[in-house]
């Protein structure tokens with residue numbers, strides 16, 4: 001992986017130089033809210049936080065940001081941890097924001113004591129009206145100047161469950177005229193009579209993100225709190241909380257970067273959840289999903305995802321990355337890792353008329369020509385083989401060097417049937433073909449030249465085309481799931497994505513028999529077609545199902 005120094009690293013290097021954190025290590029954190037499966041955007045954040053910590057000999061915490069009691073579910077915890085581990089990272093500590101509720105409550109009391117927070121009873125509508133706009137300052141709440149004693153009493157009563165949800169909130173007392181709306185007395189605690197997965201019914205008041213997050217970071221000694229750009233305008237509030245609550249000597253600093261967007265990809269847990277609930281996909285780990293669980297099941301490798309995250313870098317400006325770049329990283333990583341297998345997607349029978357009936361022989365085919373150490377395997381060859389329909393044309397188009405029969409050109413010249421190399425076997429020359437009543441080619445005829453056996457050192461003549469085959473006698477049918485993008489441009493609404501109704505095509509292919517030695521999850525190059533894996537959940541020897549990981553050809557420059 002290329003070592004790069006991005007703007008975040010530059011900040012950290014300066015802080016190290018200035019000894020800003022003394023001898024303390026650099027500590028980052030990945031703070032998922034456990035309300036869904038992680039997606040590739042989270043992978044970006046994971047890679048950034050963990051590899052930044054590693055780069056500077058520091059630590060990275062996994063912290064569940066579970067301050068919202070109603071949306072969260074422990075079901076997601078296991079998946080989150082599996083995803084982080086799969087990406088290849090080890091967290092320093094696994095922590096729960098909800099474990100700090102006592103400290104947060106104390107911090108709120110401290111603010112009240114200092115006259116920096118007050119209980120407000122404006123309705124949400126009034127609150128909105130009082131907030132002002134981007135161009136107009138806000139108005140002070142009539143509750144803003146309550147006494148410390150009254151605020152203490154009311155806030156304790158809020159905690160004790162005396163009030164209903166929404167009846168009152170605790171607000172920070174900052175500046176209603178601030179040009180930054182986030183600083184206009186933001187809400188820091190609200191009432192929610194809800195059972196929390198961790199703290200049960202202990203609390204009926206919960207801290208707001210902007211209050212909780214800096215406290216979580218400060219408690220853990222986070223030095224650099226990396227988050228996405230939407231929080232840039234919240235940074236003054238982050239700093240305010242850290243300063244006002246201030247019982248920590250070296251305050252954490254928030255640094256924002258542009259979130260990852262990818263073409264043909266929706267990255268919102270809420271939307272992905274809807275796809276699952278509506279049955280558009282077969283679960284969070286459907287191989288078409290941009291979730292980490294989905295791409296893992298699809299056959300993407302952690303190395304490919306890490307390389308992708310490194311390659312796209314970190315930026316301060318929002319942009320959208322072409323999904324072809326991700327696919328390129330996957331292809332690039334697999335190319336020297338996986339063995340190839342012969343699979344015929346749209347089979348057409350070829351009969352080698354001069355090869356004796358009932359005879360067969362074994363051919364040796366390299367597993368990966370780029371990696372000799374990957375060895376070779378044996379495939380059988382006999383009189384009847386399958387080749388891809390695309391490897392035959394009745395009348396060749398220009399520059400077509402695969403199988404075609406003898407034919408006569410428009411100017412009357414006779415052209416001989418074409419000779420091609422069957423990868424791993426012989427040269428064969430096409431001699432003719434049959435068609436059915438609908439005009440579909442059913443059988444192709446050819447002859448082989450026994451002199452040209454692969455590996456025999458034959459140098460008599462060259463052919464321009466090499467195609468692959470499987471022996472009809474020993475071939476096995478397999479199910480192959482070809483994928484198109486799950487999300488495509490909505491033709492009715494330019495700039496919007498919609499679920500692609502044809503994101504999966506299931507076909508039956510003919511494969512060389514050795515394919516059945518696969519274990520679920522094993523990856524292969526299906527020679528000349530692309531990269532595929534034995535479907536991790538569905539593959540068995542009896543019902544072999546494969547997923548398309550990525551095609552061979554790239555549109556990424």
Ligand code: ATP
Nearest residue numbers: 031032033041042044045227228259260267268269
């Ligand atoms: P979503 O909107 O998909 O639910 P989220 O930001 O609400 O995402 P969190 O669980 O709060 O999800 O995110 C955990 C961390 O991952 C946060 O630090 C967040 O900034 C980061 N993150 C989420 N989406 C992206 C993205 N597309 N690119 C980079 N980082 C992201």
Ligand code: MG
Nearest residue numbers: 032033035065
């Ligand atoms: Mg969130």
